[in-house]
Amino acid sequence: MLSSLLSYAKPLQLDLSSVNMNQVVQDVREAVSAELKSDSCRLMFVNDLGDKPFVADAEQLRMALTNLVLNAAQASPPESEIVLNAKVDDAHIGNIEISVSDRGRGVPNDLKDKIFKPFFTTRKIGTGLGLANVKKIIELHGGEIEVRSDEGKGAVFTIVLPMEGIES
Ligand SMILES: Nc1ncnc2c1ncn2[C@@H]1O[C@H](COP(=O)(O)OP(=O)(O)OP(=O)(O)O)[C@@H](O)[C@H]1O
Ligand SMILES: [Mg+2]
Incomplete structure (x- = not known):
């Protein structure tokens, strides 16, 4: 509670660097493994970005994705699958899209x-x-982040991020 309150209240400065999605997901996996085990959920990673680097704050992105995967696990029935997908965003040139999908109760x-x-x-x-x-x-x-969900059929949280870092 305290740590999420502090990180919400704290002015956040990004520490941008070239990030590889495989590495980010490896860190997310480590962060969520205990919770996934206790909820007996599986995390599938579909990386359509390959090793294509993009600019982001790796630590903050890891925290964001960890939160989404934990929420997904908490909303899911046992034995269900959570899918983390990363790809180039076809609809918005220069962006990547990262989504976390679950088969839980939905929003x-x-x-x-x-x-x-x-x-x-x-x-x-x-x-x-x-x-x-x-x-x-x-x-x-x-x-940007948005949620799509059919109640009872799961939820998909989709993040769109500029590949070259902050658009201003
Ligand atoms: N994948 C999901 N499926 C269904 N509902 C969700 C999902 N993710 C979030 N929610 C809903 O959104 C609410 C807010 O989520 P949020 O992560 O901000 O807080 P929390 O998970 O309730 O608390 P905390 O993150 O501090 O443990 C949740 O309580 C839940 O009702
Ligand atoms: Mg949460």
Whole structure:
């Protein structure tokens, strides 16, 4: 609770470098492995970027993706699969798209905006700062995040990030 509150309150400065998605995902896997084991979920990684580098704050991006995967695991039934996909964004030239998909309970339409607000949570022990932090990190990168979901059929969180770093 305290650490997510502090990271939400703290003015964030990005430490940009050339990032390789394979490395980011390896770090995410380590960060979520205990939780995935206890929820018995599997994390699949589909990397259509290969080794193509892009500019980002690797540590902040790792935190953002870790939050999304943990949320996915918490919303999913046991034995289900979470997919993390990274690819070049065909719709927006110069951008990459990273998505986290789950087969969990989904996000009801009337909550799709609220879940990104600080302190909104439906979990007994949640802080509601996870997605607020993710959104803050992605927007600082000049990117965007959105959720698509059919209630009961899972959720897909999609991040679009400029490959060359911040667009201004
Ligand atoms: N993949 C998902 N499927 C269904 N609902 C989700 C998903 N991700 C987030 N949510 C909803 O959004 C709410 C806010 O998420 P957020 O990560 O900000 O906080 P939290 O997970 O409740 O708490 P914390 O991240 O501090 O543990 C969750 O409580 C949950 O209701
Ligand atoms: Mg969370």
